[in-house]
Structures are given as structure tokens and as C-alpha cells.
Amino acid sequence: MKIDILTQKAALEDRVKKGKETISCPCMECKTFTKFEDIKQIEYHLLRNGFMFNYTCWSKHGESLASSSTTSKNLDANYIDENNAPHISHDSYNVNEGNDNLNEGNDNLNEMFNDLETNACNTEQEKLQQIFIDAEKPLYVGCKKYSKLSVVLRLINLKTNYSWSDKSFTCLLELLHDMLPKDNELPISVYQAKKLLCPMELEVERIHACPNDCMLYRNQFEKAHTCFTCGESRYKRKKENDEYDDDVAKNKPPAKVLWYFPIIPRLKCLSANPKESKLLRWHSDERKDDGKLRHVVDSPQWRNFDHDYPEFGNEVRNIQFGLSSDGINPFKDMSSRYSTWPVLLSIYNLPPWLCMKRKYIMLSLLIQGPKQPGNDIDVYLSPLIDDLKILWSLGVDVYDAYEKAKFKLRAMIFCTISDFPAYANLSGYSTKGKQSCPVCEDQTRSKRLKHCKKNCVYGASTFPSAKSPLSNTYKRV
Template sequence: MTRDYWMYKASCFSKLYIDGVRTFIRVVEANRVNNGNESISCPCNLCKNFKTFNFIGEIEYHLLQNGFVPNYTCWSRHGKTLVDCGTSSSNINIHKSTYNNDSYVDEDDHHSNDPNDNFNEMFDDMKTNMDDVEQEKLQRVFEEAETPLYSGSKFMKLDVVCRLINLKSKNGWTDKSFTSLLEVLHDILPEDNVLPISTYQAKKLMYKRKKDSDEVDDDVTKNGPPAKILWYLLIIPRLKRLFSNEKEAKLLCWHSEERVTDGKLRHVADSPQWRNIDKKYPEFGKEMRNIRFGLSSDGINPFENISSRHSTWPVLLCIYNLPPWLCMKRKYIMMSLLIQGPRQPGNDIDVYLSPLIDGLKTLWSSGVDVYDAYKKQHFQLRAMIFCTISDFPAYGNLSGYKTKGKKACPVCEDQTSSIWLTNSKKTVCMGHRRFLPKGYRFRKKTIEFDGSIEIITMRKRFDAFSRVANLNVVLGKRFRVDKNALWKKKVNFF
């Protein structure tokens, strides 16, 4: 059998291909021993001889998974002189003494001690650790590996599906577009073809084991992938670095030293909330270098497709001490948390916010000693969350308020005026005229609005903490919320 056949035409799951890869590994190891090399370039279809590895087993795994780089029948980088380029794989037999290594023996010797040369032993051992369901799934995979794509085809069903899924992964195809491609290929091929016609059917052919048993190991890395991953980027060291730069430290004082105070709203510092905080916490407001953060969070999918199997939630902090043209620049927006998992964190986002809240508590209570390169002095830096920025669903997760249904407005709460639209099956909030001053002309108009005169006034301000002071919700556990309850939890911000 020619090398061109087993390398590129035989199925990656066939015994012919596996034996050929084992022969190639022997040639590679012999060439490394003869030349005294430490690393070997990988000729798989992904690495393409550009990446090198010190462990020969890594190369063998790549070749079994990805196949060879095209047109590499002459192994010029892996020991061309040891075997002739036209020699068939069945005629290659490199003697044990050539390797100068006792662990490599003749290909027909089934008692080899080489860990990279015991595929059959590993497979037999894997079968003994499987239950009946897994053995049935694995047997089905081998049956698909020996099933032709259609009558007379030289390509096997599993081999074709694996190649198509690799293309899908490399090029970022969506499940919908991949299903369309499978349907077109199924119509083009002969009528008796067995190509799957959906992404779901194609992925069902893949076999993947999670673990050998259900026992929990002390080493968490052996217990399978975690449900979610949290990346926490410390904010205190980053604030120290900002103040260590003279230019940046000066910009952080802009709201106090260079802002024009003429009564117009040009900056967040012109808002009533900023003044109220200075009045309520005079010690905090006295130090102009104290940081006021705006916290923002929302879910995104960075993998170019709309998938319900993955969700990434960044938690960003913007600094309102800066000039308005710099507050929202990417350079000054700090990513503090990155939450990754198959689902959004939902109400349990407080669990992931805990390390950030701990850092903010330190910055609020005692503060941290920071050197100001602009004023050439040390001072106690403090910080606070000035506001949050999010869409309505994320607002519900961050605040704990129930932002769905008839009472979805967090300002009006139980006094929300809402109407159910029968045709569109949506709830819309009305009654916005109550926020107008008393005697305003729009309050008396009926035809232009909902046909009634607005006599209700805006409700008085309330303390949100009083609504959740008695709530005791265990995060991470499913719990039933009272249908009439408007607040679902007591968030860490309180």
C-alpha cells in the first residue's frame, strides 16, 4: 500500500492509518536520536510543520485527530534518509538497534513498552472502565467509521462528518448555516447516501467521555470542567498605577480643578446626586482624588454566533473623575470581572461580584495608601460605586428588582400603571403624565393620550434597602418567589 493512500485516502479511524502513524512516529524518533534534536515539528493539518513539540505523544495525538498536512508523502523534516519516499508503509521495518533505545522494538512486537505505541492496550483498558451505555456508544462510532458514505464510495461516513465539523469549527459557521450545508450536500450526493442532514445528527456521531467514574477527586482539575469560570482583575493595583503617572493623576482631578461650574449639566459632577453624596459624606467629598465608579454589566457572546450554550458577562468600571471626553474611552474603562459559562449568572451574579465588593469595601472604609505623582505626595485613596449602567434585564439581576410583568417599573413599584396588549401579547407602562408639574396642560388632554385626565402625582421617594432588609435568599439555590413580591434578593451593593 503506497504512503499516499494511507496518509490521505484511508479513514483516520482505520487500522491501516493507525499503523502508518505508528510507523511514522518510529521514523521520527529514530531521526531525533540520530541528530540529537530536542523538539520535533508537527506535520498535522493544523500545525503544518510550523509548531514544534518535545513530547512525541503530542504529535501522534495531533496526527490521529487532524491528519497529515497535504502533500507530505516525502518526510523531509522527519528522517527522509531513513526510508525511501516511495516505500510503502507495509514494507518499512526499522531495526531496533537503529534507535539506540530499548523502548522501541519491531512493529510486530506486541509487548512494546513505549507509551506512545500501545494504542490497542489503551483501547482495551478504556473499554473495561466503561459502562454498558458508553460501550454501546463507542461501538456505534466504530460501525459508522466502517460505513461508506454511499454505495461505492471510498469515503467513510464518520470520516466525512469529522472533516465537515472541523471546517465548521475553524471558520466559525453557525449551527443554522452548517445544517443548510448538510442539506445541500445530502441532495447533491447519490440517493443512498447516509450523510446527516442536521448539526444535531452530525454531533451525535461524535464520542466524548467526561470521566471514568462518578467519584470526586481531591484535585478539582480531574473532576471535569467547572460550570462557570470567573476572572477577577484587581482594581486597587490599577488605581495605584494611574496615580503613579503624573499626566493620569492630573486628569483624575479634572472634575474639581478644571470643570466649569456655571450651573449647566456638562459632567456627572454637575448632577444633584454628586452634591448629595458630598453633603452626606463630607470626608469623602473633601478629598477630590477619591474615585467615583460607574458599574456596568451585560451578557455577550464573543464567538460570532448567537448561541444559548455560552454566555460571557464582563463587569466594567468607568471613572467619573475624568473629563467627559475620557470617561468612556476604552483606555480608562477597567474590566474588573469576566464571568464565563453555559448560562448567564442571573440572580446569582452576587456570588461573582463578591471579590469586587470586598475590594470596594476596602476602598470605602479604610482606603489604601497611594502615591500621587502629580502632587508629589502620599494620600489615602477611597472609592465608591456612584451608579450602575445596564439594560433592564441586567438591572434586574444587579438590583434584585423584578423587572418583568405589570409592576416592572423600579421607580413606581406597586403604583406602576400598565396595560396588557392582547394582540401583541405585551405589557406596556403608561401614566407618564404623573411626572409633570401640577396644572400642566398635558394633564388635562384626553384625546392625545389614553382618554382620561391625569390627576395622580409622582410618588414620594423611598429607601430601597427597606424593601429588602428582611429578605434572606440563599444564592445558588432554587427558591420560589412570592408572585406579589417585587424584590427577589438583597444585593451585595446594599
């Protein structure tokens, strides 16, 4: 088994183009960190050790990452192992499932580069090229196993998985930097490490909000200094007569902030990965369809929706979300009433053992406290709703790495998951008073208790229905 002439020619041309004298060896032992001048040595290594896993795109030998392809044979082989053990997470760096993967030599950098190059805009090309340089730069002179980027990426993954503080992580970086040989490339602070990986970050929007939950300072109100409804200042001010600067960034800190994590770039990243792109088709291609309720797609609601909107249902890659929200106390103090509201999106196209995994649950909004938004939560949902309207009506052009073609991705909210009080806030239906049942509505059977001064609903079964009063138990509302 010899390296074909075209592959040799491409590798040699890439060496000349980059002005280098050596070529990286992609065998199992070298893993592209060892370089040789003679291509015959690389051929011998490949015959002796075999190709390194997942190096399907020769990104270090002149092949473009955006035009890379993954053979279906290798992809299917990976999925055989996963289906035999569905309890194992697909996330290589999930601390709860598969900690052993943290010590493996393969960092899936090629897949990351593919995602970056596919989704990078023209203004990010310079940062992208710097990432490629750091991926080839050894950690120190003579290091063949680790590059600067791979080490920082692994350390950041460990920090995230084990919840290390920034201070402890900085101390660890300083210690490792001192232990390694002189003139090593390891950063010595959290800021430097994150700056190295900044092109890999997904977009985050910090949107200022009225402290009384009246409005968001976005779109036509982006430059406003006071609320158009209540007149409250946008900033934390010590004096009422403080003057405003025309530049919003030069004023005092905002009184309240909404953190929005745009979902469209994240969906593009999922589709740009061949493995994740195949998982998004699982509900149609690999699901066992035997008439039993095994997955959300087996429900009548899913079938009725596909029947009413056949254009949406015929494209199996379209996403159906489950939206969930509730208040949490981020400080773990039971005496505190501070309430922060995250808004999460679950992807129901995935297999049932992956739908609720941390990797595939998308945090779309984080509504800052100290008090709950209540019925004004619709104000904070507006950025997410705007993106969902685009995904529903117009769609977004997305590259499918599994089928190696672009398509128009659309998405919708299939259902919401919440407790009864949060249901009232999300739907706008009052779950208090005489007509508190959202199913029975005007036909709700309720009674006002004279002494405890509360309304109660009676005649409700486990699944309330106005036409089936099966119980005489009372529920106070």
C-alpha cells in the first residue's frame, strides 16, 4: 500500500508553498507532530503504524478544510460503537461520561478547523490563520507530541469540566509554565488562554434592559438612555442629575442586562460537523418505527404538524425545539430571593438518549435578577423570537457536512416544558382564579372557599378535561 502520486504531489506542493523543508507524518505514532524531509520515510511510517484516526481531511498537507470529506465507511464505524453503548456521551470532553477521553492524543482539532473555516466571515480570516499557526507551533522547542493550541484547549476543557476558578487556573498555568523548558509557548493567565481560543467562541449579545422589565435597548432603542414606558434610567446612577454621554459605552454600568446566545450560529456549527449532522437526521433515518411511542416524533402532535405543514415536514433536517424556562437561585442560598431565569432549547431531532444531554441543550437566554420577570418575560424573549421567525418563515442557508451540500434550514418550537406558574408567564394565560385550568377554560368547575379565601378547582382528573369530572378532590389555586 503506497501513497498515491496525487497525494505525494499535493503534499510536496504544500511544502513549497509554505516555504518549509519538512512534511508532517500522519501515522498513528507521529500524529502530524513529527516532520520528515523525505516522503519515503512517511510512507514507511504509514505502512508500519497506519493512519491516525479521524484525519480524513489532510489540512496540514495542503487540503482545504471547507472542502474536506468524511468517508461514510469511517462514519458508520463510529456509529456502530455508539449504538452498542448509547449511554456513553458523544461529547469527548464531558466529565460525567467518558473521562478517559481527556487523556487521548486526538483533540478533534481537524473537525474544529472545519467548523471554523466553514462559518468564518471575511473579517475573521486573520484570526483563523493565527489559529492554524498555533496548531502547528510546538509547545516548546523539540516537543513532538503537543502543540500550543492543543495544550491550551485541553486545559480549558479540564477547567470547564471540573469547575475550576479563574484564580486557581491561573496558578496552574503559572506553575506549568515554570516547570516546562525555557521559552515555552504556554500562556500564564486565563485571559491569555481565552484570547488564544477566541476565534472558536460563539457569539454572545449583552442587551441592556429596563430595570422595571418594560423594554430592551435594541433595534431602534439601542441608543436610548431612558425607558420609553416608565422613564427609568438605563444605567446605575448615584445622582439623578448626572449627564448622559452620547456614546452608550461611556456611561455608567447598565441597571439590568439580558444575555442572549444566538441560536443560528450554533445550528450552523452542528450542521458543519458530519457526525452531528447525521445525528440530526436520526428521527427519520434510524428510528425504529413500529407504532409504539418511543420518541417525540411518534406522537400524534408531530404527525399532525407534518400533515398541516408538508413543506416543513418533508425536510427531515428541519429542527423542532422544546423550550424550557424556570427561575433559579444562582447563589445556592436558601435565604436569598434572587431569581435568575435561563431559557433552554432541546433538540428533538436527536436520539432519545441524547435529547437531554448537556452538550445538546442550548442555553439561548439568561435573564438577570434580582427578581423574576413574571408576565414581562415576553420582553426578554423578543431576541429569540426574532431568530425563530427567521428560521420559520425564511430559513437559513446551512452547509450539511454529512451530505456535503447546502440546504435551507428551518426550525420551530414544538412544545414548552415548565411548571404551572411558569406556564402562565410563558403562555400569557392566567393560572389563578376561577378559570385557572388552561384546558377547561370557561368551563372550569371552581369554588371560592369562604374561610381560607382561596379558589379551588374540583372535578379534575390526572389529565384535566371539562367533559370528564372524574374526581371529587379539591385543588386550591
